[in-house]
Amino acid sequence: MDKFMEIAAKVGSNKYMIAIRDGFASTMPLLMAGAVATMINNVFFVSWSLLAGIIGGENPAEHPFFIWAGQWVAPFFSAIDPGTLSLTAFAVALGIAYIRAKDEDVDPLSTVLITAGAFFILGPKTRVSEVASYIADYYGAMGILVGMLTGLIAPLIFIKIVKKGWIIKMPDMVPPAVGRAFAAIIPGFITLSAFALVPYLFSIGASTGFLAEGSASNIFALFEETMQAGLMRIFGGQSTDAFLPGLLGAVFFKMSQTILWFAGLHGPNLTAPVQSPIWGTFDTLNVQAFAQYGKDAVLYPWTGTSWVIYADLGGSGATLGLIIALKFFNKRPDAKEIANISLAPGIFEINEPIIFGIPIVLNPTYLIPFVISTPLLTAIGFILTWVGFAGRVVNSIPWTTPPILGAAMATNFNIGAIITSIICLAVSVVIYVPFVLLSNKEFEKQLAEQA
Template identity: 30%
Template sequence: MLSKLESVLMPLAEKIGKNKYLIAVRDGFLLSMPLLIVGSFFLLIANFPIPGWSDFWARFFGEDWVSYFAKPTDATFSIMAILAVVGIGYSFAEQMNVDKLFGAASAMVSWFLIMPYEVLLEGGGSVKGIPLDWVGSKGIFVGIICAFLSIHIYAWVNKKGWVIKMPEGVPPTVVKSFAALIPAGVSMLVFFVINIVFAMTPFHSAFDFIFTILQVPLLKLGNTLPAMVIAYIFLHLFWFFGVNGGSVVAAVFNPILQTLSAENLAAYQAGAPIPNIICQQFQDLFATFGGCGSALSLMIAMLLFCRSKRIRELGKLSLVPGLFGINEPIVFGLPIVLNPMILIPFMLVPTINIVISYICMSIGLVPLCSGVAIPWTMPVVLSGFLSTGWQGAVLQLVLLVLGIFVYMPFIKMMDKQYLADEAKATAAQDDDDISLDDLSFDDL
């Protein structure tokens, strides 16, 4: 059974892991991640989940003190699509073996070429300008498509040799600039035509078309419990076979989660009801604790219920990194990889976490994640408190304890096996030891 499963999953994981489009999306979003986290810290300070926090600081800095802290958040989340387009364009240009910097710039300009420069006013009417909706979360999917298409055009022209070549002695920067002129120009021309074509349709722009036809259905699908559970089952199956499941699944699923988080954050800032249960923070903070498999529960179970030296020492070494979401010592040291004895709880505990968290949030026991970007390395309980208040911290603690007891019977079976192995090793060592008491001169 395991060999058949491995024969199916390993080639699939290898193909996904080497897919240049998914690599570009995965690496491209990393450009925006540190900036979004920094912006979230400012928002977190302005909206710290303690009663009376805002009123306390208003006494010293005035009623508008929150607006100053909101500015760094607006400077990151409100333009997250720009960061994504530049990052994906840069990464995909590297995959296509063309100049990364000019490729990223070409992708961004092509994206802006098809954007409608119209900002709707609350009282009716509109003015010319760049709408924050489209450079924010709503424009991400259009940006991904534009980045891929523009870089493909750029690489095609470059491969044809339609570039301006400068004589020797010209500075390298000038050479690269002129070499990019025709490929970037052709890419812009294509998107110029695309903009005209969509302007003649009922959608009026490519942004409205893709948002209506593609992005809205994808967000509705991604914001469902079955989609989350299925994604995490595959994620942990990949890890079981030694493939980084987080990287494989994240390339497909994270753009959806990040868009849902941005919608939550916009509603949170506006004081409106938060719309999405499932989002990036739901995945990072409530699906697993201590890395894949919710391994922090496993580490604690190892220390509480096991007696073999191997498991206890590994548990001690892994506990501190596990508090910050790093669990490679357990994955490869216990091991979890290709260990059928631990596969069931490894997949079951995250699934239980997801289902219980979803139910608790859907019935109102725990507030929904606000969309504030809490680092995935934030320790359990503290991360839940910062994301949803004390209710989230309690939920995390309950799930952590529940996971300990799910892992307990399975890790005790492994402990029994390791104890037997250690006893055999000790007996073999005793047999090999030479004692002077065993020597007799009568044998000479």
């Protein structure tokens, strides 16, 4: 355990991993604004909305309300997407760059502006392929890996040059804003020149015949056709042979989070640099696909939100199940008070009070249920979603949305998803009950020894 915690602590304190984690988190105001606008459309105003299914009849598109809403209301909410969800990759690049600049005490504005320029230099953002999907550019989720790398590499070059002192220094009487601008000229030029090599090499490769006809014409297409396509095929594929890799990937990823939490390390924060680019991308793609194609959209079976609505009920370790088990089966007065205090936060997916109050961290009594609960619930949610019982995620929701309600909102009030969330909550309680009873016996033994 000492060695494990030492390694995990080093990973968790790595400045680049922290920048990825916090950079993704910094985009939430932008992305949630787009997600809310899309969800309003999906629930009320488009012909494939929840409301359309209730009042629209056999052909909602011909219902007077949805004809009116499609002309006057839905376009308003749809207009928000290009400035929010469709800028995911660009926003991630800027967010990571800002975190790195703040961490290194370098001017954040200059760093962010240079990173923005580097992102645009890398090549065409619009697809020209005849088999392009509904997303027409790489500013959004499909460019997220390039955006993440740009947010790491551009500030790295810029900051190193600034710290070497290769800057234009202005006299003290010059206004600070002007001084910072001049100081960024040389580091910015070198950084942007380094990024300009990428499209230049693609161009030379195409003109000299080094790149085969039909191969990727820019770094965005290259990443999509290789890394991103591979990861999405492994963890989010639609074919039958992708079921097992997707299930195992989701289960073992979630288990890594609970093991980290048990060791006293914030599992979701440490693993966010992996989760956000893969399963977070699935969230964005599903939301945009459903917004454009409705019930005909091809959706990924498991997304980052899927864990929220099925596995992380009350937080990592499905600790809302533990709180409920404590409320009904616990005999320890200290645990009773902790359960009472933790109930309200737990309903909104915040579980630090129960994790550090019981405590669960390094507590062998609760090791087994805490580590296995969310992986097991992941498997239940994944399988029921894959077979079509539970509807797939089509709306992004805040991670603090209470269980069951979250499943309803994320899947456009799909009955199967709601039932699946209820099943998962019940299973989590069943998992914890034997260990609450074991804790009662340990408490009785302690009282007997004291007596």
